[in-house]
Amino acid sequence: MSHATTAPSPIHATRPNQVAVGTIVWLSSELMFFAGLFAMYFTLRAQVPEVWAEATELLNVPFATANTVILVLSSFTAQAGVFAAERYQRRRTGSLWQVKTWGMHEWFVLTFIMGSVFVGGQVYEYAVLVSEGLTISSSPYGSVFYLTTGFHGLHVIGGLLAMLFVLGRSFAAKKFGTHEATTTIVVSYYWHFVDVVWIALFAAIYLIQ
Secondary structure, eight states: OOOOOOOOOOOOOOOOOHHHHHHHHHHHHHHHHHHHHHHHHHHHHHHOHHHHHHHGGGOOHHHHHHHHHHHHHHHHHHHHHHHHHHTTOOSOSSOTTOGGGOOHHHHHHHHHHHHHHHHHHHHHHHHHHHHTTOOTTTOHHHHHHHHHHHHHHHHHHHHHHHHHHHHHHHHHOSSOOHHHHHHHHHHHHHHHHHHHHHHHHHIIIIIOO
Protein backbone atom coordinates (compact mmCIF):
# COMPACT_ATOMS: atom_id res chain seq x y z
CA MET A 1 0.00 0.00 0.00
CA SER A 2 1.52 3.24 -1.08
CA HIS A 3 1.42 6.23 1.16
CA ALA A 4 0.93 9.65 -0.38
CA THR A 5 3.58 12.13 0.66
CA THR A 6 2.52 15.59 1.62
CA ALA A 7 4.60 18.37 0.11
CA PRO A 8 5.94 20.82 2.68
CA SER A 9 4.19 24.15 2.72
CA PRO A 10 6.26 26.96 1.24
CA ILE A 11 7.94 29.32 3.65
CA HIS A 12 7.46 32.97 2.85
CA ALA A 13 10.38 35.09 3.97
CA THR A 14 9.78 38.73 4.71
CA ARG A 15 12.10 40.79 2.54
CA PRO A 16 13.16 44.31 3.50
CA ASN A 17 12.03 47.09 1.22
CA GLN A 18 14.68 47.38 -1.48
CA VAL A 19 14.20 51.13 -1.93
CA ALA A 20 14.67 51.76 1.79
CA VAL A 21 17.75 49.52 1.93
CA GLY A 22 19.25 51.22 -1.11
CA THR A 23 18.65 54.62 0.44
CA ILE A 24 20.36 53.60 3.68
CA VAL A 25 23.38 52.28 1.78
CA TRP A 26 23.60 55.51 -0.22
CA LEU A 27 23.31 57.62 2.94
CA SER A 28 26.19 55.60 4.40
CA SER A 29 28.36 56.74 1.50
CA GLU A 30 27.21 60.31 2.07
CA LEU A 31 28.21 59.96 5.71
CA MET A 32 31.74 59.08 4.64
CA PHE A 33 31.79 62.16 2.41
CA PHE A 34 30.91 64.43 5.31
CA ALA A 35 33.40 62.61 7.52
CA GLY A 36 36.07 63.70 5.05
CA LEU A 37 34.90 67.31 5.34
CA PHE A 38 35.07 67.11 9.14
CA ALA A 39 38.59 65.69 8.92
CA MET A 40 39.63 68.56 6.66
CA TYR A 41 38.09 71.11 9.03
CA PHE A 42 39.83 69.83 12.17
CA THR A 43 43.15 69.27 10.38
CA LEU A 44 43.30 72.86 9.16
CA ARG A 45 42.16 74.12 12.54
CA ALA A 46 45.05 72.33 14.23
CA GLN A 47 47.55 73.77 11.76
CA VAL A 48 46.50 77.43 11.91
CA PRO A 49 44.66 77.99 15.22
CA GLU A 50 45.32 81.72 15.16
CA VAL A 51 43.30 82.07 11.93
CA TRP A 52 40.40 80.19 13.57
CA ALA A 53 40.48 82.46 16.62
CA GLU A 54 40.20 85.55 14.43
CA ALA A 55 37.62 84.27 11.94
CA THR A 56 35.21 82.69 14.41
CA GLU A 57 34.63 86.10 15.99
CA LEU A 58 32.67 87.00 12.84
CA LEU A 59 30.16 84.19 13.33
CA ASN A 60 26.68 85.12 14.51
CA VAL A 61 26.07 82.24 16.91
CA PRO A 62 22.57 83.31 18.10
CA PHE A 63 21.35 83.61 14.49
CA ALA A 64 22.86 80.26 13.54
CA THR A 65 21.28 78.70 16.63
CA ALA A 66 17.83 79.96 15.66
CA ASN A 67 18.34 78.68 12.11
CA THR A 68 19.44 75.31 13.50
CA VAL A 69 16.33 75.05 15.69
CA ILE A 70 14.16 75.57 12.60
CA LEU A 71 15.91 72.77 10.74
CA VAL A 72 15.78 70.39 13.70
CA LEU A 73 12.06 71.04 14.20
CA SER A 74 11.51 70.28 10.51
CA SER A 75 12.57 66.69 11.23
CA PHE A 76 9.61 66.36 13.58
CA THR A 77 7.18 67.75 11.01
CA ALA A 78 8.62 65.42 8.38
CA GLN A 79 8.14 62.46 10.70
CA ALA A 80 4.56 63.54 11.35
CA GLY A 81 4.09 63.42 7.57
CA VAL A 82 5.49 59.88 7.59
CA PHE A 83 3.00 58.82 10.26
CA ALA A 84 0.19 60.20 8.10
CA ALA A 85 1.55 58.40 5.04
CA GLU A 86 1.77 55.11 6.94
CA ARG A 87 -1.95 55.32 7.62
CA TYR A 88 -2.48 56.32 3.97
CA GLN A 89 -3.81 59.77 4.82
CA ARG A 90 -3.00 62.01 1.90
CA ARG A 91 -4.50 65.29 3.17
CA ARG A 92 -6.21 66.80 6.20
CA THR A 93 -9.66 65.67 7.24
CA GLY A 94 -10.59 68.79 9.19
CA SER A 95 -9.85 72.48 9.37
CA LEU A 96 -6.38 73.76 8.56
CA TRP A 97 -6.07 74.86 12.18
CA GLN A 98 -6.80 71.35 13.45
CA VAL A 99 -3.24 70.05 13.30
CA LYS A 100 -4.25 66.61 14.55
CA THR A 101 -6.25 66.06 11.36
CA TRP A 102 -3.36 66.93 9.01
CA GLY A 103 -2.27 64.50 6.35
CA MET A 104 1.04 63.97 4.60
CA HIS A 105 0.52 66.99 2.32
CA GLU A 106 0.19 69.52 5.12
CA TRP A 107 3.12 68.16 7.12
CA PHE A 108 5.45 68.00 4.13
CA VAL A 109 4.48 71.48 2.95
CA LEU A 110 5.32 72.81 6.43
CA THR A 111 8.61 70.89 6.36
CA PHE A 112 9.40 72.37 2.95
CA ILE A 113 8.76 75.88 4.24
CA MET A 114 10.98 75.35 7.28
CA GLY A 115 13.77 73.90 5.13
CA SER A 116 13.49 76.86 2.77
CA VAL A 117 13.75 79.27 5.71
CA PHE A 118 16.93 77.48 6.80
CA VAL A 119 18.47 77.82 3.33
CA GLY A 120 17.44 81.47 3.20
CA GLY A 121 19.05 82.04 6.59
CA GLN A 122 22.25 80.42 5.39
CA VAL A 123 22.34 82.64 2.30
CA TYR A 124 21.82 85.70 4.51
CA GLU A 125 24.66 84.60 6.78
CA TYR A 126 26.94 84.15 3.77
CA ALA A 127 26.11 87.67 2.56
CA VAL A 128 26.94 89.19 5.94
CA LEU A 129 30.22 87.27 6.26
CA VAL A 130 31.31 88.22 2.75
CA SER A 131 30.59 91.88 3.52
CA GLU A 132 32.86 91.53 6.56
CA GLY A 133 35.69 90.12 4.45
CA LEU A 134 35.30 86.38 5.02
CA THR A 135 35.21 84.74 1.59
CA ILE A 136 36.08 81.28 0.33
CA SER A 137 39.48 82.56 -0.82
CA SER A 138 40.26 84.95 2.03
CA SER A 139 41.75 82.36 4.40
CA PRO A 140 41.93 78.62 5.12
CA TYR A 141 39.05 79.10 7.53
CA GLY A 142 36.92 80.76 4.87
CA SER A 143 37.61 77.91 2.46
CA VAL A 144 36.68 75.14 4.87
CA PHE A 145 33.70 77.06 6.30
CA TYR A 146 32.04 77.60 2.93
CA LEU A 147 32.89 74.11 1.68
CA THR A 148 31.42 72.29 4.68
CA THR A 149 28.32 74.44 5.14
CA GLY A 150 27.87 74.91 1.40
CA PHE A 151 27.85 71.19 0.63
CA HIS A 152 25.38 70.68 3.43
CA GLY A 153 23.22 73.47 2.03
CA LEU A 154 23.19 71.72 -1.35
CA HIS A 155 22.01 68.57 0.38
CA VAL A 156 19.19 70.51 2.04
CA ILE A 157 18.15 71.87 -1.36
CA GLY A 158 18.22 68.30 -2.68
CA GLY A 159 15.89 67.30 0.14
CA LEU A 160 13.53 70.15 -0.71
CA LEU A 161 13.41 69.02 -4.34
CA ALA A 162 12.70 65.47 -3.16
CA MET A 163 9.78 66.76 -1.10
CA LEU A 164 8.37 68.51 -4.16
CA PHE A 165 8.63 65.20 -6.01
CA VAL A 166 6.79 63.38 -3.21
CA LEU A 167 4.04 65.99 -3.12
CA GLY A 168 3.72 66.00 -6.91
CA ARG A 169 3.53 62.22 -7.04
CA SER A 170 0.91 62.20 -4.31
CA PHE A 171 -1.25 64.80 -6.07
CA ALA A 172 -0.97 62.90 -9.37
CA ALA A 173 -1.81 59.50 -7.90
CA LYS A 174 -5.45 58.47 -8.06
CA LYS A 175 -5.03 56.61 -4.80
CA PHE A 176 -2.50 57.14 -2.03
CA GLY A 177 -1.07 53.68 -1.54
CA THR A 178 2.05 51.74 -0.66
CA HIS A 179 4.28 53.25 -3.36
CA GLU A 180 3.47 56.81 -2.31
CA ALA A 181 3.92 55.96 1.38
CA THR A 182 7.28 54.29 0.68
CA THR A 183 8.52 57.34 -1.22
CA THR A 184 7.52 59.55 1.70
CA ILE A 185 9.39 57.35 4.17
CA VAL A 186 12.54 57.21 2.04
CA VAL A 187 12.65 61.00 1.66
CA SER A 188 12.24 61.34 5.43
CA TYR A 189 15.34 59.15 5.89
CA TYR A 190 17.31 61.61 3.79
CA TRP A 191 15.89 64.62 5.62
CA HIS A 192 16.71 63.19 9.05
CA PHE A 193 20.23 62.46 7.81
CA VAL A 194 20.66 66.05 6.66
CA ASP A 195 19.46 67.31 10.04
CA VAL A 196 21.82 65.07 12.02
CA VAL A 197 24.80 66.11 9.88
CA TRP A 198 23.96 69.77 10.43
CA ILE A 199 23.79 69.31 14.21
CA ALA A 200 27.33 67.91 14.08
CA LEU A 201 28.48 70.75 11.80
CA PHE A 202 26.84 73.36 14.01
CA ALA A 203 28.57 71.97 17.09
CA ALA A 204 31.96 71.83 15.37
CA ILE A 205 31.80 75.25 13.71
CA TYR A 206 29.76 77.43 16.05
CA LEU A 207 30.11 75.87 19.50
CA ILE A 208 33.63 74.38 19.55
CA GLN A 209 35.51 77.47 18.49
